[in-house]
Amino acid sequence: MEIENVAQYLKNNGIKPSYQRVRVFEYLINNKNHPTVDTVFKELVGEIPTLSKTTVYNTLKLFAKKNIIIVINIEDNETRYDADTSVHGHFKCEKCRKVYDFDVDLSKVDLKKISNFIINEYHFYLKGICEKCRE
Amino acid sequence: MEIENVAQYLKNNGIKPSYQRVRVFEYLINNKNHPTVDTVFKELVGEIPTLSKTTVYNTLKLFAKKNIIIVINIEDNETRYDADTSVHGHFKCEKCRKVYDFDVDLSKVDLKKISNFIINEYHFYLKGICEKCRE
DNA sequence: TATCATATTTGTAATCGTTACAAAATTACA
DNA sequence: TGTAATTTTGTAACGATTACAAATATGATA
Numbered sequence: 001m002e003i004e005n006v007a008q009y010l011k012n013n014g015i016k017p018s019y020q021r022v023r024v025f026e027y028l029i030n031n032k033n034h035p036t037v038d039t040v041f042k043e044l045v046g047e048i049p050t051l052s053k054t055t056v057y058n059t060l061k062l063f064a065k066k067n068i069i070i071v072i073n074i075e076d077n078e079t080r081y082d083a084d085t086s087v088h089g090h091f092k093c094e095k096c097r098k099v100y101d102f103d104v105d106l107s108k109v110d111l112k113k114i115s116n117f118i119i120n121e122y123h124f125y126l127k128g129i130c131e132k133c134r135e
Numbered sequence: 136m137e138i139e140n141v142a143q144y145l146k147n148n149g150i151k152p153s154y155q156r157v158r159v160f161e162y163l164i165n166n167k168n169h170p171t172v173d174t175v176f177k178e179l180v181g182e183i184p185t186l187s188k189t190t191v192y193n194t195l196k197l198f199a200k201k202n203i204i205i206v207i208n209i210e211d212n213e214t215r216y217d218a219d220t221s222v223h224g225h226f227k228c229e230k231c232r233k234v235y236d237f238d239v240d241l242s243k244v245d246l247k248k249i250s251n252f253i254i255n256e257y258h259f260y261l262k263g264i265c266e267k268c269r270e
Numbered sequence: 271t272a273t274c275a276t277a278t279t280t281g282t283a284a285t286c287g288t289t290a291c292a293a294a295a296t297t298a299c300a
Numbered sequence: 301t302g303t304a305a306t307t308t309t310g311t312a313a314c315g316a317t318t319a320c321a322a323a324t325a326t327g328a329t330a
Binding site for chain 3: 151153155156185186187188189190193211212
Protein backbone atom coordinates (compact mmCIF):
# COMPACT_ATOMS: atom_id res chain seq x y z
CA MET A 1 0.00 0.00 0.00
CA GLU A 2 1.26 3.40 -0.97
CA ILE A 3 0.33 6.36 1.17
CA GLU A 4 0.95 9.63 -0.59
CA ASN A 5 -0.82 11.99 1.78
CA VAL A 6 -0.31 10.93 5.38
CA ALA A 7 -2.54 13.62 6.86
CA GLN A 8 -5.39 12.61 4.59
CA TYR A 9 -4.78 8.94 5.37
CA LEU A 10 -5.04 9.60 9.09
CA LYS A 11 -8.20 11.64 8.60
CA ASN A 12 -9.74 8.84 6.56
CA ASN A 13 -9.16 6.58 9.53
CA GLY A 14 -10.75 8.88 12.04
CA ILE A 15 -7.54 10.37 13.40
CA LYS A 16 -6.91 14.10 13.60
CA PRO A 17 -3.62 14.64 11.81
CA SER A 18 -1.64 16.60 14.37
CA TYR A 19 1.98 17.40 13.58
CA GLN A 20 3.29 14.72 15.95
CA ARG A 21 0.94 12.05 14.65
CA VAL A 22 1.86 12.75 11.05
CA ARG A 23 5.57 12.62 11.86
CA VAL A 24 5.26 9.35 13.81
CA PHE A 25 3.27 7.72 11.04
CA GLU A 26 5.70 8.96 8.41
CA TYR A 27 8.52 7.47 10.42
CA LEU A 28 6.79 4.10 10.46
CA ILE A 29 6.17 3.95 6.73
CA ASN A 30 9.67 5.14 5.90
CA ASN A 31 11.44 2.84 8.37
CA LYS A 32 10.00 -0.63 8.12
CA ASN A 33 12.33 -2.04 10.75
CA HIS A 34 9.57 -2.57 13.32
CA PRO A 35 10.76 0.06 15.77
CA THR A 36 10.03 0.15 19.47
CA VAL A 37 8.58 3.22 21.19
CA ASP A 38 12.05 4.13 22.30
CA THR A 39 13.44 3.94 18.78
CA VAL A 40 10.69 6.12 17.37
CA PHE A 41 11.17 8.63 20.15
CA LYS A 42 14.95 8.80 19.83
CA GLU A 43 14.80 9.16 16.06
CA LEU A 44 12.23 11.93 16.10
CA VAL A 45 13.21 13.97 19.14
CA GLY A 46 16.19 15.31 17.22
CA GLU A 47 13.88 16.96 14.71
CA ILE A 48 11.02 17.62 17.16
CA PRO A 49 12.81 18.76 20.32
CA THR A 50 9.62 19.21 22.34
CA LEU A 51 8.47 15.66 21.63
CA SER A 52 7.49 13.64 24.66
CA LYS A 53 7.78 9.88 24.95
CA THR A 54 4.25 9.84 26.31
CA THR A 55 3.07 11.30 23.02
CA VAL A 56 4.74 8.45 21.17
CA TYR A 57 3.01 5.96 23.44
CA ASN A 58 -0.36 7.70 23.03
CA THR A 59 0.04 8.00 19.29
CA LEU A 60 1.02 4.40 18.67
CA LYS A 61 -1.76 3.18 20.91
CA LEU A 62 -4.23 5.29 18.96
CA PHE A 63 -2.92 4.00 15.62
CA ALA A 64 -3.26 0.42 16.85
CA LYS A 65 -6.81 1.03 18.04
CA LYS A 66 -7.70 2.46 14.65
CA ASN A 67 -6.07 -0.55 13.00
CA ILE A 68 -3.60 1.37 10.88
CA ILE A 69 -0.60 -0.28 12.54
CA ILE A 70 0.15 -3.73 13.95
CA VAL A 71 1.55 -4.45 17.40
CA ILE A 72 4.31 -7.05 17.38
CA ASN A 73 5.12 -8.97 20.57
CA ILE A 74 8.02 -11.28 19.98
CA GLU A 75 10.19 -10.56 22.98
CA ASP A 76 8.56 -9.95 26.32
CA ASN A 77 10.45 -6.74 26.95
CA GLU A 78 10.08 -4.99 23.63
CA THR A 79 6.87 -4.11 21.87
CA ARG A 80 7.40 -3.25 18.24
CA TYR A 81 5.15 -1.53 15.71
CA ASP A 82 4.55 -2.08 12.02
CA ALA A 83 2.69 0.16 9.57
CA ASP A 84 2.22 -2.79 7.23
CA THR A 85 -1.16 -4.13 8.30
CA SER A 86 -1.35 -6.92 5.76
CA VAL A 87 -1.06 -10.48 7.07
CA HIS A 88 2.62 -11.36 6.90
CA GLY A 89 5.24 -13.17 8.93
CA HIS A 90 8.11 -11.88 11.02
CA PHE A 91 11.48 -13.46 11.54
CA LYS A 92 13.61 -12.33 14.44
CA CYS A 93 17.32 -13.10 14.30
CA GLU A 94 18.58 -14.16 17.72
CA LYS A 95 22.02 -12.86 16.87
CA CYS A 96 21.62 -9.44 15.24
CA ARG A 97 18.16 -8.87 16.80
CA LYS A 98 16.83 -7.66 13.45
CA VAL A 99 13.22 -8.40 12.51
CA TYR A 100 12.57 -9.40 8.90
CA ASP A 101 9.25 -9.43 7.10
CA PHE A 102 8.26 -12.32 4.91
CA ASP A 103 5.16 -13.11 2.91
CA VAL A 104 3.15 -16.01 4.19
CA ASP A 105 0.05 -17.58 2.75
CA LEU A 106 -1.99 -18.79 5.68
CA SER A 107 -4.95 -19.78 3.53
CA LYS A 108 -3.59 -23.32 3.35
CA VAL A 109 -3.39 -23.65 7.10
CA ASP A 110 -6.11 -25.88 8.43
CA LEU A 111 -8.03 -24.17 11.23
CA LYS A 112 -10.91 -26.63 11.46
CA LYS A 113 -10.53 -26.99 15.20
CA ILE A 114 -11.38 -23.37 15.79
CA SER A 115 -13.73 -22.88 12.85
CA ASN A 116 -16.39 -21.45 15.14
CA PHE A 117 -14.07 -18.83 16.54
CA ILE A 118 -14.02 -15.29 15.19
CA ILE A 119 -10.49 -14.44 14.11
CA ASN A 120 -9.53 -10.78 14.25
CA GLU A 121 -5.74 -10.95 14.12
CA TYR A 122 -3.14 -13.30 12.69
CA HIS A 123 0.36 -13.40 14.12
CA PHE A 124 3.07 -15.63 12.71
CA TYR A 125 6.64 -15.25 13.73
CA LEU A 126 9.81 -17.27 13.73
CA LYS A 127 13.04 -17.07 15.64
CA GLY A 128 16.44 -18.22 14.54
CA ILE A 129 19.55 -17.05 12.74
CA CYS A 130 19.30 -14.91 9.64
CA GLU A 131 21.20 -15.48 6.42
CA LYS A 132 23.81 -12.82 7.18
CA CYS A 133 24.56 -14.01 10.71
CA ARG A 134 24.94 -17.63 9.54
CA GLU A 135 28.14 -16.93 7.67
CA MET B 136 3.90 -36.53 25.29
CA GLU B 137 3.33 -38.24 28.59
CA ILE B 138 5.71 -37.58 31.45
CA GLU B 139 5.38 -40.17 34.18
CA ASN B 140 8.44 -39.28 36.25
CA VAL B 141 8.98 -35.55 36.37
CA ALA B 142 12.22 -35.71 38.36
CA GLN B 143 13.72 -38.12 35.84
CA TYR B 144 12.49 -36.00 32.95
CA LEU B 145 14.16 -32.91 34.38
CA LYS B 146 17.39 -34.89 34.94
CA ASN B 147 17.32 -36.12 31.37
CA ASN B 148 17.25 -32.50 30.29
CA GLY B 149 20.15 -31.43 32.41
CA ILE B 150 18.14 -29.92 35.25
CA LYS B 151 18.62 -30.89 38.88
CA PRO B 152 15.17 -31.85 40.10
CA SER B 153 14.81 -29.74 43.22
CA TYR B 154 11.50 -29.83 45.04
CA GLN B 155 10.46 -26.42 43.70
CA ARG B 156 11.40 -27.26 40.13
CA VAL B 157 9.49 -30.51 40.20
CA ARG B 158 6.41 -28.81 41.62
CA VAL B 159 6.51 -26.00 39.07
CA PHE B 160 6.89 -28.42 36.19
CA GLU B 161 4.12 -30.63 37.53
CA TYR B 162 1.91 -27.58 37.70
CA LEU B 163 2.59 -26.81 34.06
CA ILE B 164 1.79 -30.28 32.77
CA ASN B 165 -1.34 -30.57 34.90
CA ASN B 166 -2.64 -27.09 34.07
CA LYS B 167 -2.38 -26.48 30.37
CA ASN B 168 -3.91 -23.05 30.58
CA HIS B 169 -0.68 -21.20 29.77
CA PRO B 170 -0.20 -19.60 33.17
CA THR B 171 1.76 -16.46 33.91
CA VAL B 172 4.50 -16.34 36.54
CA ASP B 173 2.01 -14.80 38.91
CA THR B 174 -0.53 -17.56 38.37
CA VAL B 175 2.03 -20.30 38.99
CA PHE B 176 3.23 -18.54 42.10
CA LYS B 177 -0.23 -17.95 43.56
CA GLU B 178 -1.32 -21.51 42.89
CA LEU B 179 1.73 -23.10 44.47
CA VAL B 180 2.45 -20.80 47.39
CA GLY B 181 -0.54 -22.28 49.21
CA GLU B 182 1.11 -25.69 49.24
CA ILE B 183 4.71 -24.42 49.42
CA PRO B 184 4.49 -21.51 51.85
CA THR B 185 8.17 -20.63 51.61
CA LEU B 186 8.02 -20.33 47.82
CA SER B 187 9.43 -17.12 46.40
CA LYS B 188 8.29 -15.50 43.21
CA THR B 189 11.92 -15.11 42.22
CA THR B 190 12.21 -18.90 42.28
CA VAL B 191 9.31 -19.16 39.88
CA TYR B 192 11.02 -16.67 37.57
CA ASN B 193 14.36 -18.50 37.82
CA THR B 194 12.76 -21.88 37.30
CA LEU B 195 10.70 -20.94 34.27
CA LYS B 196 13.67 -19.19 32.72
CA LEU B 197 15.77 -22.31 33.24
CA PHE B 198 13.08 -24.53 31.73
CA ALA B 199 12.87 -22.27 28.69
CA LYS B 200 16.65 -22.29 28.25
CA LYS B 201 16.65 -26.08 28.37
CA ASN B 202 13.78 -26.11 25.87
CA ILE B 203 11.32 -28.08 27.96
CA ILE B 204 8.80 -25.25 27.96
CA ILE B 205 7.71 -22.59 25.48
CA VAL B 206 7.46 -18.88 26.20
CA ILE B 207 4.30 -17.29 24.84
CA ASN B 208 4.19 -13.55 24.19
CA ILE B 209 0.76 -12.57 22.99
CA GLU B 210 0.05 -9.58 25.16
CA ASP B 211 2.85 -7.16 25.91
CA ASN B 212 2.21 -7.21 29.63
CA GLU B 213 1.84 -10.90 30.30
CA THR B 214 4.32 -13.62 29.51
CA ARG B 215 2.81 -17.07 29.59
CA TYR B 216 4.40 -20.51 29.69
CA ASP B 217 3.51 -23.80 28.07
CA ALA B 218 4.90 -27.26 28.82
CA ASP B 219 3.74 -28.47 25.42
CA THR B 220 6.80 -27.89 23.26
CA SER B 221 5.35 -29.27 20.06
CA VAL B 222 4.63 -26.79 17.28
CA HIS B 223 1.04 -25.69 17.76
CA GLY B 224 -1.07 -22.58 17.56
CA HIS B 225 -2.59 -20.41 20.24
CA PHE B 226 -5.84 -18.54 20.13
CA LYS B 227 -6.47 -15.77 22.62
CA CYS B 228 -10.04 -14.70 23.20
CA GLU B 229 -10.27 -10.94 23.53
CA LYS B 230 -13.35 -11.28 25.70
CA CYS B 231 -12.67 -14.03 28.25
CA ARG B 232 -8.88 -13.70 27.93
CA LYS B 233 -8.52 -17.48 27.73
CA VAL B 234 -5.78 -18.98 25.56
CA TYR B 235 -6.72 -22.05 23.52
CA ASP B 236 -4.36 -24.51 21.89
CA PHE B 237 -4.97 -25.73 18.39
CA ASP B 238 -3.10 -28.06 16.09
CA VAL B 239 -1.60 -26.40 13.08
CA ASP B 240 0.26 -27.95 10.20
CA LEU B 241 2.83 -25.43 9.08
CA SER B 242 4.47 -27.79 6.60
CA LYS B 243 2.31 -26.35 3.84
CA VAL B 244 3.37 -22.81 4.55
CA ASP B 245 5.73 -21.51 1.93
CA LEU B 246 8.88 -20.06 3.49
CA LYS B 247 10.92 -19.70 0.30
CA LYS B 248 11.82 -16.12 1.05
CA ILE B 249 13.73 -17.10 4.17
CA SER B 250 14.93 -20.51 3.06
CA ASN B 251 18.50 -19.63 3.97
CA PHE B 252 17.55 -18.70 7.51
CA ILE B 253 17.93 -21.14 10.39
CA ILE B 254 14.58 -21.50 12.13
CA ASN B 255 14.67 -22.41 15.80
CA GLU B 256 11.18 -21.49 16.94
CA TYR B 257 7.73 -21.29 15.38
CA HIS B 258 5.06 -19.07 16.89
CA PHE B 259 1.57 -18.88 15.49
CA TYR B 260 -1.21 -17.18 17.35
CA LEU B 261 -4.55 -15.66 16.65
CA LYS B 262 -6.75 -13.20 18.44
CA GLY B 263 -10.48 -12.92 18.32
CA ILE B 264 -13.62 -14.18 20.04
CA CYS B 265 -13.95 -17.79 21.09
CA GLU B 266 -16.94 -20.02 20.45
CA LYS B 267 -18.34 -19.59 23.95
CA CYS B 268 -18.09 -15.82 24.04
CA ARG B 269 -19.78 -15.51 20.62
CA GLU B 270 -23.13 -16.66 21.93
C1' DT C 271 28.65 -38.47 60.79
C1' DA C 272 31.13 -34.11 60.29
C1' DT C 273 33.01 -30.98 57.13
C1' DC C 274 33.29 -28.36 53.25
C1' DA C 275 32.18 -26.82 48.58
C1' DT C 276 28.55 -26.11 45.43
C1' DA C 277 23.97 -25.28 43.99
C1' DT C 278 19.46 -23.51 44.96
C1' DT C 279 16.17 -20.66 47.16
C1' DT C 280 14.71 -16.57 49.20
C1' DG C 281 13.64 -11.56 50.07
C1' DT C 282 14.70 -7.01 49.06
C1' DA C 283 16.03 -3.46 46.21
C1' DA C 284 16.70 -1.80 41.67
C1' DT C 285 15.45 -1.48 36.85
C1' DC C 286 12.74 -0.70 32.89
C1' DG C 287 8.76 -0.31 29.98
C1' DT C 288 4.36 1.55 30.31
C1' DT C 289 0.41 4.17 32.18
C1' DA C 290 -2.06 7.80 34.99
C1' DC C 291 -2.74 12.27 35.53
C1' DA C 292 -2.91 17.15 35.52
C1' DA C 293 -1.01 21.32 33.63
C1' DA C 294 0.31 23.65 29.40
C1' DA C 295 -0.20 24.30 24.63
C1' DT C 296 -2.73 24.02 20.50
C1' DT C 297 -6.77 23.82 17.66
C1' DA C 298 -11.56 24.49 16.31
C1' DC C 299 -15.31 27.16 16.20
C1' DA C 300 -18.89 30.52 17.65
C1' DT D 301 -11.47 37.47 20.01
C1' DG D 302 -13.03 34.31 23.34
C1' DT D 303 -14.17 29.88 24.81
C1' DA D 304 -14.41 24.89 24.72
C1' DA D 305 -12.38 20.76 23.23
C1' DT D 306 -8.40 18.28 21.95
C1' DT D 307 -3.64 17.22 22.07
C1' DT D 308 0.85 17.39 24.00
C1' DT D 309 3.91 17.37 27.66
C1' DG D 310 6.43 16.14 32.05
C1' DT D 311 6.27 13.93 36.27
C1' DA D 312 4.88 10.49 39.22
C1' DA D 313 3.18 5.95 39.82
C1' DC D 314 2.75 1.25 38.55
C1' DG D 315 3.84 -3.51 37.57
C1' DA D 316 6.56 -7.09 35.65
C1' DT D 317 11.12 -8.58 35.74
C1' DT D 318 15.98 -8.76 37.18
C1' DA D 319 20.13 -8.12 40.23
C1' DC D 320 22.09 -9.34 44.15
C1' DA D 321 23.55 -11.14 48.45
C1' DA D 322 22.27 -13.80 52.44
C1' DA D 323 20.24 -18.08 53.91
C1' DT D 324 19.30 -22.73 53.06
C1' DA D 325 19.80 -27.19 51.08
C1' DT D 326 22.47 -30.67 48.67
C1' DG D 327 26.27 -33.72 47.64
C1' DA D 328 30.80 -35.49 48.03
C1' DT D 329 34.58 -36.71 50.80
C1' DA D 330 36.97 -38.17 54.65
